[in-house]
Amino acid sequence: MKKDVKAGRAAKKLVGALALLVSLGLAATGCTSGPAESPTDSGADAGDPQSGGSLTVLLDGGFSGGYATGLDPATSNTVGANLSQNAAIFGGLFVLNSDEDGQNGRIDPNQAESYEFSEDSLTLTIKLREGITFSDGTPVNADAVIWNWIRGLNSGSTSSPTVLLVRDAEPQISDELRESIVSALPSTHDPVKLEQDLGAIRAVDDLTVELRFTAVNATFINGLPGTNLNWLASPTAFKELGAAEFKVAPVGAGPFTVASAALSQKLVLERNPSYFKEGLPYLDELTFQTTNGDQVAYQTLLAGQADVIEGLSTVSLTDTAKSNPDLVVTEAPMTSPYVVQLNTRIAPFDNQKAREAVYYATDWDAINQGVFKGAGEPSQSFTASAGLFHNPEVPGYRTFDLDKAKALVKEIGGLKVVLGTTNTGVAPVVNTALQTQWQAAGIEVELKNQPLGDVITTFIGGNWDAMLQTAGAWDPSTGIGVGVRFGSTSPFSGAALPEGAANAQEAIQKQLTTPLDDLLADAIGTLDPDERDAVYKEIAQYISDEALAPFGFAFSDAQVVRQGVHGPGLTTKIPALAVRMGVLYDQVWVEG
Amino acid sequence: MTAPTLNQVARTGERSSFLGRASGSPLMRLVARRLFVSILIVWAISALVFAMLAAMPGDVARNQAGMGASEEQVDDLRRQLGLDQPPVARYFLWLSAVFRGDFGSSLISGQPISTLVAERLPVTMELVLLAFVVSLAIAIPVAVLAARKPGGIFDRGVMVVSMTLLAVPNYVLALLLVVVFAVLLRMLPAIGYVPLSEGIIPNLISVTLPVAALAIPLAAFYTRFLRGDLVEVMNSQDYVETARSKGAGPWRVLWQHAFRNSSFGMLTIVGLNIGGLVGGTVIIEQIFAMPGLGVMLLQGALSGDSPVVLVCVIIFAAVAVGANLVVDLMYAVLDPRIRYGSH
Numbered sequence: 001m002k003k004d005v006k007a008g009r010a011a012k013k014l015v016g017a018l019a020l021l022v023s024l025g026l027a028a029t030g031c032t033s034g035p036a037e038s039p040t041d042s043g044a045d046a047g048d049p050q051s052g053g054s055l056t057v058l059l060d061g062g063f064s065g066g067y068a069t070g071l072d073p074a075t076s077n078t079v080g081a082n083l084s085q086n087a088a089i090f091g092g093l094f095v096l097n098s099d100e101d102g103q104n105g106r107i108d109p110n111q112a113e114s115y116e117f118s119e120d121s122l123t124l125t126i127k128l129r130e131g132i133t134f135s136d137g138t139p140v141n142a143d144a145v146i147w148n149w150i151r152g153l154n155s156g157s158t159s160s161p162t163v164l165l166v167r168d169a170e171p172q173i174s175d176e177l178r179e180s181i182v183s184a185l186p187s188t189h190d191p192v193k194l195e196q197d198l199g200a201i202r203a204v205d206d207l208t209v210e211l212r213f214t215a216v217n218a219t220f221i222n223g224l225p226g227t228n229l230n231w232l233a234s235p236t237a238f239k240e241l242g243a244a245e246f247k248v249a250p251v252g253a254g255p256f257t258v259a260s261a262a263l264s265q266k267l268v269l270e271r272n273p274s275y276f277k278e279g280l281p282y283l284d285e286l287t288f289q290t291t292n293g294d295q296v297a298y299q300t301l302l303a304g305q306a307d308v309i310e311g312l313s314t315v316s317l318t319d320t321a322k323s324n325p326d327l328v329v330t331e332a333p334m335t336s337p338y339v340v341q342l343n344t345r346i347a348p349f350d351n352q353k354a355r356e357a358v359y360y361a362t363d364w365d366a367i368n369q370g371v372f373k374g375a376g377e378p379s380q381s382f383t384a385s386a387g388l389f390h391n392p393e394v395p396g397y398r399t400f401d402l403d404k405a406k407a408l409v410k411e412i413g414g415l416k417v418v419l420g421t422t423n424t425g426v427a428p429v430v431n432t433a434l435q436t437q438w439q440a441a442g443i444e445v446e447l448k449n450q451p452l453g454d455v456i457t458t459f460i461g462g463n464w465d466a467m468l469q470t471a472g473a474w475d476p477s478t479g480i481g482v483g484v485r486f487g488s489t490s491p492f493s494g495a496a497l498p499e500g501a502a503n504a505q506e507a508i509q510k511q512l513t514t515p516l517d518d519l520l521a522d523a524i525g526t527l528d529p530d531e532r533d534a535v536y537k538e539i540a541q542y543i544s545d546e547a548l549a550p551f552g553f554a555f556s557d558a559q560v561v562r563q564g565v566h567g568p569g570l571t572t573k574i575p576a577l578a579v580r581m582g583v584l585y586d587q588v589w590v591e592g
Numbered sequence: 593m594t595a596p597t598l599n600q601v602a603r604t605g606e607r608s609s610f611l612g613r614a615s616g617s618p619l620m621r622l623v624a625r626r627l628f629v630s631i632l633i634v635w636a637i638s639a640l641v642f643a644m645l646a647a648m649p650g651d652v653a654r655n656q657a658g659m660g661a662s663e664e665q666v667d668d669l670r671r672q673l674g675l676d677q678p679p680v681a682r683y684f685l686w687l688s689a690v691f692r693g694d695f696g697s698s699l700i701s702g703q704p705i706s707t708l709v710a711e712r713l714p715v716t717m718e719l720v721l722l723a724f725v726v727s728l729a730i731a732i733p734v735a736v737l738a739a740r741k742p743g744g745i746f747d748r749g750v751m752v753v754s755m756t757l758l759a760v761p762n763y764v765l766a767l768l769l770v771v772v773f774a775v776l777l778r779m780l781p782a783i784g785y786v787p788l789s790e791g792i793i794p795n796l797i798s799v800t801l802p803v804a805a806l807a808i809p810l811a812a813f814y815t816r817f818l819r820g821d822l823v824e825v826m827n828s829q830d831y832v833e834t835a836r837s838k839g840a841g842p843w844r845v846l847w848q849h850a851f852r853n854s855s856f857g858m859l860t861i862v863g864l865n866i867g868g869l870v871g872g873t874v875i876i877e878q879i880f881a882m883p884g885l886g887v888m889l890l891q892g893a894l895s896g897d898s899p900v901v902l903v904c905v906i907i908f909a910a911v912a913v914g915a916n917l918v919v920d921l922m923y924a925v926l927d928p929r930i931r932y933g934s935h
Contacts, residue, residue, distance in 0.1 A: 289783070305784070
């Protein structure tokens with residue numbers, strides 16, 4: 001940071017809270033926004049935001065700092081992990097925003113001006129703000145949205161959302177736009193699907209786009225910022241640069257433009273003078289530096305070589321940072337609780353008594369106190385306080401009772417379990433704690449902590465007993481939410497298959513479902529938040545009654561910044577869309 | 593096409609006779625033999641690594657696709673990456689491409705591997721070469737000084753310090769160096785690399801800590817080895833006694849007689865350690881966020897990017913094999929008995 005932060009320390013203590021802020025967007029299912037949000041104060045006791053300066057942000061190479069497939073939204077497979085880079089370069093049609101304390105999360109239109117569902121909820125109309133241009137000077141209009149969305153849905157990116165679009169509509173598209181889209185697609189694209197998508201997505205006028213679904217999709221807007229459809233790239237720049245160069249240094253309409261880039265290493269961005277929000281961004285330069293491990297990142301911050309660590313997850317380092325007067329720690333509002341998924345399709349957890357034994361043997365409170373110093377937020381379901389449809393307590397939920405656990409283990413003649421998880425962060429520590437507790441109940445536990453890729457492979461192989469994971473997202477059905485963890489056809493679920501289906505593929509082909517599948521479908525089959533809330537309560541009750549997976553507590557990473565840095569998502573809270581707080585970098589500023 | 597002139601014919605004759613003499617020389621035959629064996633070793637390593645990568649559990653397409661991807665998406669990705677073909681076919685396709693100078697592309701980023709290597713190899717080579725030079729520059733004078741008076745204060749101090757440094761893993765040392773020189777003293781950067789094109793001083797500053805983290809344990813090892821060898825030579829070899837009896841001073845005996853002899857053993861150790869030194873960059877580059885081959889190798893391994901891993905391992909192996917080849921040849925140059933096959 002070029003700005004002198006020492007002066008900021010003194011200033012911080014003196015200056016009262018600046019005015020309040022922001023953007024009173026409407027609830028997530030709301031329809032319109034006001035004008036593009038004005039610059040806002042983004043941290044308590046911070047003073048007036050100041051323009052200028054630069055900021056270096058450290059990102060973990062294992063997650064948000066890894067973008068080996070590039071930054072072209074249409075082809076990147078890590079769009080959801082690289083939200084900060086995407087927001088800085090592309091801006092986004094919509095952003096997840098909230099009150100300063102992280103409550104009342106909502107999807108705010110950003111480059112979009114408004115959105116509206118038809119009466120039957122099957123047609124979504126999005127209107128763009130007038131006058132926005134990409135940083136190369138070309139307009140952000142309906143054609144640009146169609147170009148990006150069709151590319152996003154047809155380029156093989158795993159960051160594209162699963163959407164059921166109408167399949168029989170006639171494309172209404174100019175030859176020029178069609179040619180531009182086709183030339184930007186990989187040669188392996190499916191031409192039939194392309195035609196279908198071109199029919200389902202159409203321009204109503206120069207600033208309005210319409211999308212037609214075959215079924216109600218309550219999570220499309222709520223999940224959009226985590227998918228590649230939220231980020232609009234310049235078709236003209238793509239044509240000029242070519243796919244290979246574009247994926248390294250893409251051109252968008254966000255607050256910053258790419259000055260230099262090396263994939264998964266360092267991304268240097270400069271202020272975009274043509275950004276559509278008056279007076280923003282505040283920073284002249286923003287650098288994302290990839291590091292490996294919390295310890296290295298923390299030392300780099302202390303060495304003065306960086307200003308921000310996004311997503312510090314090591315509890316001991318977070319505590320150390322809290323006691324350092326030169327640093328500010330902001331813990332993310334929680335949206336995703338820990339869960340021990342049990343594979344109910346095979347022994348031993350095809351036996352409900354075995355599953356109940358695990359529920360009773362698990363003392364989540366002890367783990368929360370011992371490992372997380374009480375920072376976790378207890379939850380008996382897949383929701384947490386900063387997410388939608390929060391439902392922390394479930395009637396009849398089986399809580400820790402060692403005697404009952406021992407009795408059940410004895411009754412079923414003993415229990416042997418392989419307990420897996422990822423070998424990163426704090427997960428192996430939690431797994432060890434679980435092993436200790438379960439062994440006290442007479443359960444034999446073998447730990448299997450693996451790299452994420454191997455965990456995925458293990459899930460897909462289907463030969464696993466128990467897996468410590470997180471389940472949930474800001475909207476429970478988006479991201480790695482309840483559907484992924486408990487849908488019978490999801491490769492990452494241990495929930496029972498429908499009767500008559502030997503595997504997930506067969507269930508899909510025969511269109512067979514379980515009662516839980518039906519509930520999960522109902523939860524996204526209505527736009528009414530009250531109805532959705534009621535269905536999620538039913539789902540939580542079902543999971544609890546069937547003892548499908550004991551939930552523990554939600555825990556989130558922390559943002560650590562040097563004194564003098566302010567901004568929404570860094571020094572004020574925004575719920576994690578899926579894993580980590582999103583940062584609105586156009587409003588981040590540094591004290592002079 | 594014109595007929596060759598007399599001069600050209602004469603020069604060709606000279607050259608062929610030179611080549612004839614060279615190919616007939618024991619040294620050149622040794623070079624050719626060792627070179628052939630080295631190429632075979634590198635090829636065998638490539639086949640072995642390819643087989644290991646193919647046998648490793650995991651599905652790179654699934655891993656790359658992530659948890660949210662459908663089976664259809666994963667299958668498409670697998671076809672795009674060419675992973676739907678059997679491993680043997682993939683290996684020979686890869687090998688034939690290598691002979692055409694094409695290392696292929698990263699499965700993850702799609703970037704040509706030759707481009708990635710061209711960007712990253714100089715970083716790793718700079719670290720390795722500097723660490724190598726620094727470690728020897730520390731070890732040789734320190735070992736000689738320590739061997740001058742075995743059991744003296746300096747010698748004991750050197751032994752304690754070198755033993756301590758040997759016991760500390762280089763990644764721990766790296767973090768300690770960062771704490772002292774970057775966090776507390778603010779003298780050197782904690783992470784990052786400045787290319788030579790931006791100036792030699794900024795470049796050297798940026799590599800100081802990683803080079804130190806690599807070189808210090810190595811220097812400690814060399815010091816202990818060389819000091820021990822020198823002491824043994826000084827105490828047991830007849831020619832050392834002869835030199836002394838001829839009136840040579842202790843320093844002269846140490847440098848000109850004992851050290852020259854010990855340098856043979858040192859050469860062996862240095863050759864063997866090059867592989868370890870190159871391997872050490874994998875961790876050190878991670879810690880210091882250096883954009884080198886080590887980071888590329890680790891990222892490739894973690895993401896199942898087998899073409900990248902394969903090329904990185906081959907380069908590392910080639911460096912290690914090449915270093916040992918050079919050491920072998922230096923032996924042959926220094927000791928004619930090896931050249932003529934008596935050893």
